[in-house]
Amino acid sequence: MYGSLPTFSSQQLAALDKVAKWLKSGTGDQQVFRLFGFAGTGKTTIARHLAAELNGPVVYAAYTGKAAHVMQQNGCEGATTIHQLIYSWERKRDGSFLGELNAESDAADAVLIVVDECSMVDEVVAKDLMSFGRPILVLGDPAQLAPVKGEGFFTDAKPDVMLTEVHRQAKNSPIQRLAMDVREGRSLIRGTYGTSRVVVLDDLDTEDILGADQVIVGRNDTRLSYNSVIRESLGFKSALPCIGDRLVCRQNDHRLQIYNGGLYRVIDLPEGKSPHGYMPLMLQSLDHAGSREVRVLINPDEFLHPGRAVEAKHYGRTQHFDFGYALTVHRAQGSQWSNVFIVDESEVFRASPQKWLYTAITRAIDRVTILV
DNA sequence: GGGTCCAG
Numbered sequence: 001m002y003g004s005l006p007t008f009s010s011q012q013l014a015a016l017d018k019v020a021k022w023l024k025s026g027t028g029d030q031q032v033f034r035l036f037g038f039a040g041t042g043k044t045t046i047a048r049h050l051a052a053e054l055n056g057p058v059v060y061a062a063y064t065g066k067a068a069h070v071m072q073q074n075g076c077e078g079a080t081t082i083h084q085l086i087y088s089w090e091r092k093r094d095g096s097f098l099g100e101l102n103a104e105s106d107a108a109d110a111v112l113i114v115v116d117e118c119s120m121v122d123e124v125v126a127k128d129l130m131s132f133g134r135p136i137l138v139l140g141d142p143a144q145l146a147p148v149k150g151e152g153f154f155t156d157a158k159p160d161v162m163l164t165e166v167h168r169q170a171k172n173s174p175i176q177r178l179a180m181d182v183r184e185g186r187s188l189i190r191g192t193y194g195t196s197r198v199v200v201l202d203d204l205d206t207e208d209i210l211g212a213d214q215v216i217v218g219r220n221d222t223r224l225s226y227n228s229v230i231r232e233s234l235g236f237k238s239a240l241p242c243i244g245d246r247l248v249c250r251q252n253d254h255r256l257q258i259y260n261g262g263l264y265r266v267i268d269l270p271e272g273k274s275p276h277g278y279m280p281l282m283l284q285s286l287d288h289a290g291s292r293e294v295r296v297l298i299n300p301d302e303f304l305h306p307g308r309a310v311e312a313k314h315y316g317r318t319q320h321f322d323f324g325y326a327l328t329v330h331r332a333q334g335s336q337w338s339n340v341f342i343v344d345e346s347e348v349f350r351a352s353p354q355k356w357l358y359t360a361i362t363r364a365i366d367r368v369t370i371l372v
Numbered sequence: 373g374g375g376t377c378c379a380g
Contacts, residue, residue: 063376351374
């Protein structure tokens with residue numbers, strides 16, 4: 001198997017060594033091992049490599065469906081949401097769901113549980129996961145956004161290992177430097193940094209926005225207005241999804257294997273009647289090339305009246321999407337794109353503006369344009 | 373004052 005060994009840096013090798021030592025002898029005293037690192041430092045690669053050497057089942061999980069899906073893409077077999085892993089769900093009379101800890105969970109006899117994007121995990125879920133008494137390796141970036149309510153339970157304590165060398169972008173790339181500036185509290189200065197730019201409205205060209213692989217904003221209001229403006233520029237006339245439109249999924253559907261945060265292109269509007277005026281769409285995933293098409297059913301009302309509450313009986317029968325040209329940083333967390341356009345709304349997030357902007361910038365691999 | 377997540 002040596003042929004398939006990834007090339008590790010000395011920092012990564014030291015991390016591997018520490019985690020391996022913990023696994024070998026330390027998990028009785030210390031249930032949780034915190035392997036932290038800035039975005040793109042190779043945390044999952046290390047975890048997967050260690051898992052391959054273990055005798056016994058390793059389970060992979062993340063808080064969000066999207067993060068679990070990204071784990072799968074990175075070779076973490078069977079990665080799932082923590083909710084799917086440890087709870088069993090019962091439907092109550094009013095249509096809501098009651099989750100109970102599932103004693104039969106695969107977590108109960110795992111030799112190791114690996115949790116990615118752990119900055120999003122809150123205290124309740126973290127403690128439920130720990131109640132199985134199995135060793136947990138948590139991966140995360142303490143500089144990224146915490147859950148909306150409360151603190152990140154795992155990122156609230158000191159890391160056991162902190163990876164600092166970024167491999168996602170080229171070393172000392174402009175993106176890395178901009179991200180570091182923000183992380184360390186310096187403010188961004190208007191100008192050009194390689195192919196990346198920090199701009200004000202006057203510097204802006206439509207192509208900066210339309211040419212980006214993803215637009216990232218802070219507020220939902222901004223997201224909706226960017227979505228409309230971009231759709232208008234692209235020539236879409238209808239308020240409903242059209243062939244060629246870019247959509248983001250808003251709720252996991254494990255049966256259809258679509259996940260919240262997943263991006264899709266509308267490739268067909270199949271003819272045919274659906275009950276209640278539901279609208280069938282044929283979609284192609286934009287997150288990985290060559291994936292199969294998926295047929296979903298949407299409720300047009302969710303597009304015609306965004307923000308209006310949807311009746312429960314309708315909700316369960318359809319899938320839930322929104323236009324995906326612009327995303328909030330909160331929903332873009334865990335994803336990455338080559339060329340990202342950011343509308344800097346960090347000042348709105350008063351508790352942690354630098355975490356907001358850092359998370360936004362580190363979504364970009366090759367190029368970022370930041371409108372300040 | 374602003375952002376989200378999970379469950380069939």
